[in-house]
Amino acid sequence: MNGQEVAFLILAVIGGLAGLLVVTSRNVVHAALYLVVALASVAGVYLLLAAPFVAFVQVIIYVGAIVVLILFGIMLTRAPVGRRVLDNTLRARVGAFVVGAGVFIMFTVFLGGAFGDERIENQGATATEALGESLFRNYVLPFEAVSVLLLAALIGAIVLARRD
Protein backbone atom coordinates (compact mmCIF):
# COMPACT_ATOMS: atom_id res chain seq x y z
CA MET A 1 0.00 0.00 0.00
CA ASN A 2 1.46 3.34 -0.94
CA GLY A 3 0.89 6.67 0.76
CA GLN A 4 -1.92 7.61 -1.57
CA GLU A 5 -3.85 4.45 -0.73
CA VAL A 6 -3.38 4.94 3.00
CA ALA A 7 -4.66 8.50 2.69
CA PHE A 8 -7.62 7.30 0.64
CA LEU A 9 -8.43 4.66 3.25
CA ILE A 10 -8.41 7.25 6.05
CA LEU A 11 -10.61 9.62 4.02
CA ALA A 12 -12.96 6.81 3.02
CA VAL A 13 -13.41 5.67 6.64
CA ILE A 14 -14.00 9.23 7.89
CA GLY A 15 -16.34 10.06 5.04
CA GLY A 16 -18.25 6.80 5.33
CA LEU A 17 -18.65 7.12 9.10
CA ALA A 18 -19.77 10.74 8.76
CA GLY A 19 -22.23 9.71 6.07
CA LEU A 20 -23.69 7.03 8.34
CA LEU A 21 -23.98 9.54 11.18
CA VAL A 22 -25.80 11.98 8.88
CA VAL A 23 -28.66 9.53 8.46
CA THR A 24 -28.65 8.02 11.95
CA SER A 25 -28.15 11.19 13.98
CA ARG A 26 -31.17 12.11 16.12
CA ASN A 27 -30.60 15.83 15.79
CA VAL A 28 -30.98 17.63 12.47
CA VAL A 29 -28.24 20.17 13.17
CA HIS A 30 -25.79 17.40 14.09
CA ALA A 31 -26.76 15.65 10.87
CA ALA A 32 -25.98 18.81 8.88
CA LEU A 33 -22.61 19.15 10.66
CA TYR A 34 -21.72 15.51 9.91
CA LEU A 35 -22.63 16.30 6.31
CA VAL A 36 -19.86 18.93 6.36
CA VAL A 37 -17.35 16.24 7.37
CA ALA A 38 -18.63 13.84 4.69
CA LEU A 39 -18.47 16.46 1.94
CA ALA A 40 -15.04 17.66 3.07
CA SER A 41 -13.69 14.11 2.89
CA VAL A 42 -15.02 13.87 -0.67
CA ALA A 43 -13.03 17.06 -1.38
CA GLY A 44 -10.01 15.28 0.12
CA VAL A 45 -10.52 12.38 -2.30
CA TYR A 46 -10.56 14.84 -5.22
CA LEU A 47 -7.26 16.23 -3.94
CA LEU A 48 -5.82 12.71 -3.87
CA LEU A 49 -6.94 12.24 -7.45
CA ALA A 50 -4.87 15.32 -8.35
CA ALA A 51 -7.86 17.51 -9.16
CA PRO A 52 -7.32 20.48 -6.82
CA PHE A 53 -9.71 22.78 -8.68
CA VAL A 54 -12.63 20.37 -8.29
CA ALA A 55 -11.66 19.79 -4.64
CA PHE A 56 -11.75 23.45 -3.68
CA VAL A 57 -14.86 24.18 -5.69
CA GLN A 58 -16.44 21.27 -3.79
CA VAL A 59 -15.54 23.04 -0.53
CA ILE A 60 -16.80 26.45 -1.73
CA ILE A 61 -20.09 25.16 -3.13
CA TYR A 62 -21.00 22.30 -0.81
CA VAL A 63 -19.48 23.29 2.53
CA GLY A 64 -19.54 27.04 2.09
CA ALA A 65 -22.89 27.46 0.38
CA ILE A 66 -25.14 24.40 0.46
CA VAL A 67 -24.59 23.27 4.05
CA VAL A 68 -24.75 26.89 5.20
CA LEU A 69 -28.07 27.16 3.37
CA ILE A 70 -29.29 23.92 4.99
CA LEU A 71 -28.24 25.15 8.45
CA PHE A 72 -29.92 28.48 7.72
CA GLY A 73 -33.14 26.66 6.81
CA ILE A 74 -33.02 24.51 9.93
CA MET A 75 -32.32 27.45 12.23
CA LEU A 76 -35.09 29.48 10.65
CA THR A 77 -37.70 26.75 11.13
CA ARG A 78 -36.86 24.51 14.08
CA ALA A 79 -33.64 23.74 15.82
CA PRO A 80 -34.21 23.02 19.47
CA VAL A 81 -30.90 22.58 21.27
CA GLY A 82 -30.62 19.42 23.33
CA ARG A 83 -34.19 18.23 22.77
CA ARG A 84 -34.26 15.44 20.26
CA VAL A 85 -36.05 15.82 17.00
CA LEU A 86 -37.73 12.56 16.12
CA ASP A 87 -39.92 12.68 13.10
CA ASN A 88 -38.54 9.61 11.40
CA THR A 89 -41.67 7.53 10.91
CA LEU A 90 -41.43 3.95 9.71
CA ARG A 91 -42.66 4.99 6.28
CA ALA A 92 -39.95 7.63 5.95
CA ARG A 93 -37.30 5.14 7.03
CA VAL A 94 -38.44 2.52 4.51
CA GLY A 95 -38.51 5.15 1.76
CA ALA A 96 -35.05 6.40 2.65
CA PHE A 97 -33.73 2.83 2.71
CA VAL A 98 -35.21 2.04 -0.72
CA VAL A 99 -33.74 5.21 -2.26
CA GLY A 100 -30.34 4.73 -0.61
CA ALA A 101 -30.08 1.06 -1.56
CA GLY A 102 -31.25 1.85 -5.11
CA VAL A 103 -28.60 4.52 -5.61
CA PHE A 104 -25.93 2.25 -4.14
CA ILE A 105 -26.86 -0.65 -6.43
CA MET A 106 -27.08 1.65 -9.43
CA PHE A 107 -23.61 3.07 -8.83
CA THR A 108 -21.97 -0.31 -8.22
CA VAL A 109 -23.57 -1.83 -11.32
CA PHE A 110 -22.85 1.14 -13.57
CA LEU A 111 -19.30 1.75 -12.37
CA GLY A 112 -18.56 -1.98 -12.42
CA GLY A 113 -19.96 -2.21 -15.95
CA ALA A 114 -18.02 0.82 -17.13
CA PHE A 115 -14.61 0.02 -15.68
CA GLY A 116 -14.70 -3.55 -14.39
CA ASP A 117 -11.28 -4.65 -13.23
CA GLU A 118 -9.51 -2.05 -15.30
CA ARG A 119 -6.74 -0.30 -13.43
CA ILE A 120 -6.61 3.39 -14.09
CA GLU A 121 -3.11 4.71 -14.45
CA ASN A 122 -1.91 7.47 -12.21
CA GLN A 123 -2.22 10.72 -14.06
CA GLY A 124 -0.52 14.01 -13.42
CA ALA A 125 -2.39 16.87 -11.82
CA THR A 126 -5.20 18.24 -13.96
CA ALA A 127 -4.27 21.77 -14.82
CA THR A 128 -7.12 24.19 -14.28
CA GLU A 129 -6.51 25.47 -17.79
CA ALA A 130 -7.05 22.03 -19.35
CA LEU A 131 -10.24 21.64 -17.33
CA GLY A 132 -11.61 24.97 -18.53
CA GLU A 133 -10.62 24.19 -22.10
CA SER A 134 -12.45 20.86 -22.18
CA LEU A 135 -15.49 22.30 -20.37
CA PHE A 136 -15.93 25.30 -22.65
CA ARG A 137 -14.70 23.79 -25.91
CA ASN A 138 -15.67 20.10 -25.98
CA TYR A 139 -18.58 20.03 -23.57
CA VAL A 140 -20.09 23.45 -24.01
CA LEU A 141 -23.55 22.14 -24.96
CA PRO A 142 -24.06 19.94 -21.86
CA PHE A 143 -22.68 22.81 -19.79
CA GLU A 144 -25.29 25.20 -21.18
CA ALA A 145 -28.00 22.56 -20.77
CA VAL A 146 -27.13 22.27 -17.07
CA SER A 147 -27.34 26.03 -16.64
CA VAL A 148 -30.81 26.06 -18.25
CA LEU A 149 -31.82 23.27 -15.86
CA LEU A 150 -30.59 25.36 -12.90
CA LEU A 151 -32.48 28.36 -14.20
CA ALA A 152 -35.65 26.25 -14.39
CA ALA A 153 -35.11 25.15 -10.77
CA LEU A 154 -34.63 28.78 -9.74
CA ILE A 155 -37.86 29.89 -11.42
CA GLY A 156 -39.66 26.89 -9.90
CA ALA A 157 -38.49 27.91 -6.42
CA ILE A 158 -39.79 31.45 -6.94
CA VAL A 159 -43.15 30.14 -8.19
CA LEU A 160 -43.44 27.88 -5.12
CA ALA A 161 -42.49 30.66 -2.71
CA ARG A 162 -44.90 33.27 -4.09
CA ARG A 163 -48.27 33.26 -2.43
CA ASP A 164 -50.39 35.18 -4.91
Next chain:
Amino acid sequence: MIDAARDLLDNYWVLMPVKVLAVLAIFLTFPLVVGYMEHKVMAHMQARLGPMEAGRFHGVLQLVADGIKFVQKESIIPKAADKWVFALAPAVALIPAILVFGFIPYGPDLVPIRSDVGLFVTLALSSVSVIGVLMAAWSSANKYSLMGGIRAAAQLIAYELPLVLAAAAVAMQAGSADLAVIVERQGWWGYIVGPLVIGFFVYGTAALAELTRPPFDMPVADSELVFGHLTEYTGLRFAFFLLTEYAGIVSQSAIAATLFLGGWKGPFLDGPWWLAAKVLALSFVVIWARSTYPRLREDQLQSFAWLRLVPVSLALLLVVGFLKVYEVGI
Protein backbone atom coordinates in the same frame (compact mmCIF):
# COMPACT_ATOMS: atom_id res chain seq x y z
CA MET B 1 27.18 31.46 5.65
CA ILE B 2 24.29 32.46 3.40
CA ASP B 3 25.04 29.59 1.00
CA ALA B 4 25.08 27.11 3.89
CA ALA B 5 21.72 28.45 5.07
CA ARG B 6 20.36 28.13 1.54
CA ASP B 7 21.51 24.50 1.26
CA LEU B 8 19.89 23.75 4.58
CA LEU B 9 16.61 25.28 3.38
CA ASP B 10 16.59 23.00 0.33
CA ASN B 11 15.85 20.10 2.66
CA TYR B 12 12.07 19.58 2.84
CA TRP B 13 12.10 18.64 6.53
CA VAL B 14 13.95 21.85 7.38
CA LEU B 15 11.97 24.07 5.03
CA MET B 16 8.52 22.94 6.14
CA PRO B 17 8.88 23.82 9.87
CA VAL B 18 10.44 27.15 8.87
CA LYS B 19 7.43 27.90 6.67
CA VAL B 20 5.00 26.85 9.40
CA LEU B 21 6.77 29.02 11.97
CA ALA B 22 6.89 31.99 9.60
CA VAL B 23 3.18 31.73 8.81
CA LEU B 24 2.37 31.35 12.52
CA ALA B 25 4.49 34.39 13.31
CA ILE B 26 2.59 36.45 10.74
CA PHE B 27 -0.69 35.09 12.08
CA LEU B 28 0.20 36.00 15.66
CA THR B 29 1.59 39.49 15.03
CA PHE B 30 -0.41 41.19 12.28
CA PRO B 31 -3.89 40.65 13.75
CA LEU B 32 -2.61 42.06 17.06
CA VAL B 33 -1.15 45.09 15.28
CA VAL B 34 -4.48 45.65 13.54
CA GLY B 35 -6.34 45.20 16.82
CA TYR B 36 -4.14 47.79 18.50
CA MET B 37 -4.54 50.05 15.47
CA GLU B 38 -8.31 49.75 15.83
CA HIS B 39 -8.11 50.88 19.48
CA LYS B 40 -5.94 53.87 18.68
CA VAL B 41 -7.37 54.94 15.31
CA MET B 42 -10.95 54.82 16.55
CA ALA B 43 -9.97 56.65 19.72
CA HIS B 44 -8.34 59.48 17.81
CA MET B 45 -11.22 59.66 15.33
CA GLN B 46 -13.52 60.11 18.32
CA ALA B 47 -11.26 62.72 19.95
CA ARG B 48 -10.03 60.54 22.81
CA LEU B 49 -6.71 58.86 23.52
CA GLY B 50 -7.50 55.14 23.74
CA PRO B 51 -5.16 52.79 25.65
CA MET B 52 -2.24 54.74 27.15
CA GLU B 53 -0.90 52.64 30.06
CA ALA B 54 0.02 49.07 29.09
CA GLY B 55 3.58 48.83 27.75
CA ARG B 56 4.42 52.40 28.84
CA PHE B 57 4.41 53.89 25.31
CA HIS B 58 0.86 54.74 24.18
CA GLY B 59 -0.50 51.41 25.37
CA VAL B 60 1.35 49.31 22.78
CA LEU B 61 0.97 46.17 24.89
CA GLN B 62 -2.76 46.63 25.50
CA LEU B 63 -3.74 43.58 23.44
CA VAL B 64 -1.13 41.40 25.13
CA ALA B 65 -2.63 42.44 28.46
CA ASP B 66 -6.09 41.64 27.08
CA GLY B 67 -4.84 38.21 26.03
CA ILE B 68 -3.52 37.49 29.53
CA LYS B 69 -6.88 38.61 30.93
CA PHE B 70 -8.78 36.24 28.61
CA VAL B 71 -6.59 33.28 29.62
CA GLN B 72 -7.37 33.88 33.29
CA LYS B 73 -11.13 34.08 32.82
CA GLU B 74 -13.37 31.16 33.63
CA SER B 75 -14.50 29.13 30.65
CA ILE B 76 -18.25 28.81 30.96
CA ILE B 77 -20.41 26.46 28.93
CA PRO B 78 -24.13 27.19 29.42
CA LYS B 79 -26.12 24.33 30.93
CA ALA B 80 -28.54 24.10 28.02
CA ALA B 81 -25.81 24.34 25.38
CA ASP B 82 -24.84 21.55 23.05
CA LYS B 83 -21.45 21.01 24.68
CA TRP B 84 -19.41 19.46 21.88
CA VAL B 85 -20.60 21.81 19.17
CA PHE B 86 -20.17 24.78 21.52
CA ALA B 87 -16.61 23.76 22.38
CA LEU B 88 -15.58 22.99 18.80
CA ALA B 89 -17.03 26.11 17.15
CA PRO B 90 -14.07 28.48 17.88
CA ALA B 91 -11.64 25.93 16.40
CA VAL B 92 -13.75 25.51 13.25
CA ALA B 93 -13.70 29.29 12.81
CA LEU B 94 -10.03 29.81 13.73
CA ILE B 95 -8.21 26.99 11.87
CA PRO B 96 -9.25 27.99 8.31
CA ALA B 97 -8.38 31.60 9.22
CA ILE B 98 -4.81 30.45 10.05
CA LEU B 99 -4.52 28.25 6.94
CA VAL B 100 -5.37 31.15 4.59
CA PHE B 101 -2.05 32.79 5.55
CA GLY B 102 -0.19 29.84 4.04
CA PHE B 103 -1.38 30.56 0.51
CA ILE B 104 -0.64 34.28 0.22
CA PRO B 105 2.37 35.25 -1.92
CA TYR B 106 4.53 37.44 0.34
CA GLY B 107 7.29 38.08 -2.13
CA PRO B 108 8.77 37.01 -5.49
CA ASP B 109 9.73 33.57 -4.15
CA LEU B 110 8.02 33.77 -0.79
CA VAL B 111 4.90 31.66 -1.23
CA PRO B 112 4.56 29.18 1.66
CA ILE B 113 2.20 26.86 -0.25
CA ARG B 114 2.01 27.51 -3.96
CA SER B 115 -1.10 26.20 -5.65
CA ASP B 116 -2.42 26.28 -9.19
CA VAL B 117 -5.77 27.32 -7.73
CA GLY B 118 -4.57 29.45 -4.79
CA LEU B 119 -7.37 31.95 -5.32
CA PHE B 120 -10.02 29.26 -4.88
CA VAL B 121 -8.23 27.80 -1.86
CA THR B 122 -8.39 31.11 -0.02
CA LEU B 123 -12.06 31.59 -0.96
CA ALA B 124 -12.87 28.01 0.11
CA LEU B 125 -11.11 28.40 3.45
CA SER B 126 -12.83 31.66 4.28
CA SER B 127 -16.20 30.06 3.50
CA VAL B 128 -15.50 27.26 6.00
CA SER B 129 -15.17 29.77 8.85
CA VAL B 130 -18.89 30.48 8.45
CA ILE B 131 -19.70 26.98 9.68
CA GLY B 132 -17.94 27.84 12.95
CA VAL B 133 -20.10 30.94 13.36
CA LEU B 134 -23.28 28.92 12.74
CA MET B 135 -22.16 26.20 15.15
CA ALA B 136 -21.56 28.81 17.85
CA ALA B 137 -24.90 30.48 17.16
CA TRP B 138 -26.99 27.33 17.35
CA SER B 139 -25.21 25.50 20.16
CA SER B 140 -25.38 28.41 22.61
CA ALA B 141 -29.09 27.73 23.25
CA ASN B 142 -29.71 31.44 23.38
CA LYS B 143 -32.23 33.20 21.20
CA TYR B 144 -29.99 36.22 20.60
CA SER B 145 -27.20 33.92 19.48
CA LEU B 146 -29.55 32.07 17.15
CA MET B 147 -30.86 35.32 15.66
CA GLY B 148 -27.27 36.42 15.09
CA GLY B 149 -26.49 33.11 13.42
CA ILE B 150 -29.45 33.38 11.07
CA ARG B 151 -28.42 36.90 10.12
CA ALA B 152 -24.82 35.82 9.64
CA ALA B 153 -25.84 32.95 7.37
CA ALA B 154 -28.14 35.11 5.24
CA GLN B 155 -25.48 37.80 4.94
CA LEU B 156 -22.66 35.44 4.08
CA ILE B 157 -24.68 33.63 1.41
CA ALA B 158 -25.60 36.97 -0.15
CA TYR B 159 -22.10 38.47 -0.17
CA GLU B 160 -20.21 35.31 -1.13
CA LEU B 161 -21.51 35.75 -4.67
CA PRO B 162 -20.15 39.25 -5.51
CA LEU B 163 -16.92 38.33 -3.70
CA VAL B 164 -16.34 35.27 -5.88
CA LEU B 165 -17.44 37.07 -9.06
CA ALA B 166 -15.07 40.00 -8.45
CA ALA B 167 -12.23 37.57 -7.76
CA ALA B 168 -13.15 35.63 -10.91
CA ALA B 169 -12.87 38.82 -12.96
CA VAL B 170 -9.28 39.18 -11.73
CA ALA B 171 -8.52 35.53 -12.50
CA MET B 172 -9.93 36.11 -15.99
CA GLN B 173 -7.82 39.21 -16.56
CA ALA B 174 -4.65 37.56 -15.25
CA GLY B 175 -5.41 34.29 -17.03
CA SER B 176 -4.60 32.30 -13.93
CA ALA B 177 -6.00 31.36 -10.52
CA ASP B 178 -2.51 31.07 -9.06
CA LEU B 179 -2.07 34.00 -6.66
CA ALA B 180 1.68 34.23 -7.35
CA VAL B 181 1.06 34.45 -11.11
CA ILE B 182 -1.72 37.01 -10.59
CA VAL B 183 0.77 39.28 -8.80
CA GLU B 184 3.46 38.72 -11.43
CA ARG B 185 1.11 39.78 -14.24
CA GLN B 186 0.32 43.10 -12.55
CA GLY B 187 2.35 46.25 -12.66
CA TRP B 188 3.15 47.80 -9.28
CA TRP B 189 -0.02 49.90 -9.65
CA GLY B 190 -1.99 46.64 -9.79
CA TYR B 191 -5.36 46.42 -11.48
CA ILE B 192 -6.53 49.63 -9.91
CA VAL B 193 -6.06 51.45 -13.23
CA GLY B 194 -8.78 50.18 -15.57
CA PRO B 195 -12.21 48.61 -15.30
CA LEU B 196 -11.12 46.28 -12.50
CA VAL B 197 -11.16 49.22 -10.11
CA ILE B 198 -14.90 48.52 -9.87
CA GLY B 199 -13.99 44.95 -8.95
CA PHE B 200 -11.80 46.30 -6.17
CA PHE B 201 -14.71 48.21 -4.65
CA VAL B 202 -17.10 45.28 -5.05
CA TYR B 203 -14.56 42.92 -3.51
CA GLY B 204 -13.81 45.32 -0.67
CA THR B 205 -17.47 45.82 0.19
CA ALA B 206 -18.26 42.12 -0.01
CA ALA B 207 -15.20 41.25 2.09
CA LEU B 208 -16.25 43.79 4.72
CA ALA B 209 -19.67 42.08 4.83
CA GLU B 210 -18.10 38.61 4.95
CA LEU B 211 -16.10 39.72 7.98
CA THR B 212 -19.35 41.08 9.51
CA ARG B 213 -17.54 44.32 10.19
CA PRO B 214 -19.46 47.59 10.48
CA PRO B 215 -21.43 48.89 8.63
CA PHE B 216 -22.34 45.24 7.90
CA ASP B 217 -22.29 44.02 11.51
CA MET B 218 -25.94 43.02 11.74
CA PRO B 219 -25.08 39.51 13.03
CA VAL B 220 -23.41 40.93 16.16
CA ALA B 221 -25.41 44.17 16.42
CA ASP B 222 -24.81 44.96 20.09
CA SER B 223 -27.84 47.17 20.51
CA GLU B 224 -30.20 44.44 19.28
CA LEU B 225 -28.57 41.04 19.83
CA VAL B 226 -26.20 41.56 22.79
CA PHE B 227 -23.28 40.11 20.81
CA GLY B 228 -24.85 37.68 18.34
CA HIS B 229 -23.19 34.29 18.18
CA LEU B 230 -20.54 35.39 20.69
CA THR B 231 -23.02 36.19 23.47
CA GLU B 232 -22.42 33.05 25.55
CA TYR B 233 -18.68 32.76 25.00
CA THR B 234 -16.10 33.61 27.65
CA GLY B 235 -12.39 33.40 28.24
CA LEU B 236 -10.11 31.78 25.69
CA ARG B 237 -12.89 30.63 23.37
CA PHE B 238 -14.13 34.22 23.10
CA ALA B 239 -10.56 35.37 22.48
CA PHE B 240 -10.25 32.82 19.67
CA PHE B 241 -13.32 34.27 17.98
CA LEU B 242 -11.90 37.79 18.29
CA LEU B 243 -8.58 36.56 16.91
CA THR B 244 -10.47 35.01 13.98
CA GLU B 245 -12.06 38.36 13.24
CA TYR B 246 -8.79 40.29 13.22
CA ALA B 247 -6.98 37.55 11.33
CA GLY B 248 -9.84 37.76 8.82
CA ILE B 249 -9.28 41.51 8.39
CA VAL B 250 -5.59 40.93 7.75
CA SER B 251 -6.05 37.98 5.38
CA GLN B 252 -8.85 39.64 3.41
CA SER B 253 -6.76 42.82 3.12
CA ALA B 254 -3.82 40.71 1.94
CA ILE B 255 -5.95 38.92 -0.66
CA ALA B 256 -7.46 42.20 -1.87
CA ALA B 257 -3.96 43.72 -2.11
CA THR B 258 -2.77 40.64 -4.00
CA LEU B 259 -5.67 40.65 -6.43
CA PHE B 260 -6.03 44.35 -7.14
CA LEU B 261 -3.12 46.37 -5.74
CA GLY B 262 -0.10 44.52 -7.05
CA GLY B 263 0.66 42.47 -3.91
CA TRP B 264 4.35 42.62 -2.99
CA LYS B 265 5.20 44.89 -5.93
CA GLY B 266 6.06 48.52 -5.35
CA PRO B 267 7.54 51.44 -7.29
CA PHE B 268 10.98 50.43 -6.02
CA LEU B 269 12.52 47.58 -4.00
CA ASP B 270 9.86 44.88 -4.50
CA GLY B 271 9.31 42.76 -1.44
CA PRO B 272 7.05 41.68 1.40
CA TRP B 273 7.20 45.15 2.99
CA TRP B 274 4.99 46.52 0.21
CA LEU B 275 2.38 43.86 0.93
CA ALA B 276 2.60 44.68 4.64
CA ALA B 277 2.12 48.39 3.92
CA LYS B 278 -0.88 47.70 1.68
CA VAL B 279 -2.41 45.36 4.27
CA LEU B 280 -2.06 47.97 6.99
CA ALA B 281 -3.51 50.68 4.73
CA LEU B 282 -6.54 48.52 3.85
CA SER B 283 -7.00 47.55 7.52
CA PHE B 284 -7.01 51.25 8.31
CA VAL B 285 -9.85 51.72 5.81
CA VAL B 286 -11.77 48.87 7.49
CA ILE B 287 -11.44 50.63 10.85
CA TRP B 288 -12.25 53.97 9.27
CA ALA B 289 -15.49 52.53 7.86
CA ARG B 290 -16.39 51.29 11.33
CA SER B 291 -16.15 54.70 12.90
CA THR B 292 -17.82 56.48 9.96
CA TYR B 293 -20.88 54.60 8.76
CA PRO B 294 -23.99 53.64 10.73
CA ARG B 295 -25.13 50.02 10.64
CA LEU B 296 -27.32 48.96 7.72
CA ARG B 297 -30.79 47.54 8.30
CA GLU B 298 -31.24 43.84 7.50
CA ASP B 299 -33.35 44.41 4.36
CA GLN B 300 -31.03 47.19 3.10
CA LEU B 301 -28.17 44.79 3.57
CA GLN B 302 -29.83 42.09 1.49
CA SER B 303 -31.07 44.34 -1.30
CA PHE B 304 -27.66 46.03 -1.53
CA ALA B 305 -26.04 42.65 -2.18
CA TRP B 306 -28.57 41.22 -4.61
CA LEU B 307 -29.69 44.35 -6.47
CA ARG B 308 -26.45 46.33 -6.57
CA LEU B 309 -23.30 44.28 -6.05
CA VAL B 310 -24.30 41.12 -7.94
CA PRO B 311 -25.40 42.90 -11.17
CA VAL B 312 -22.35 45.19 -11.06
CA SER B 313 -19.96 42.27 -10.63
CA LEU B 314 -21.69 40.31 -13.41
CA ALA B 315 -21.39 43.32 -15.74
CA LEU B 316 -17.73 43.65 -14.77
CA LEU B 317 -17.13 40.00 -15.65
CA LEU B 318 -18.72 40.66 -19.04
CA VAL B 319 -16.59 43.76 -19.68
CA VAL B 320 -13.34 42.07 -18.63
CA GLY B 321 -14.17 39.05 -20.81
CA PHE B 322 -14.96 41.29 -23.77
CA LEU B 323 -11.73 43.27 -23.42
CA LYS B 324 -9.78 40.06 -23.02
CA VAL B 325 -11.24 38.37 -26.09
CA TYR B 326 -10.76 41.43 -28.32
CA GLU B 327 -7.35 42.02 -26.77
CA VAL B 328 -7.90 45.56 -25.68
CA GLY B 329 -5.19 46.00 -23.11
CA ILE B 330 -5.96 47.11 -19.59
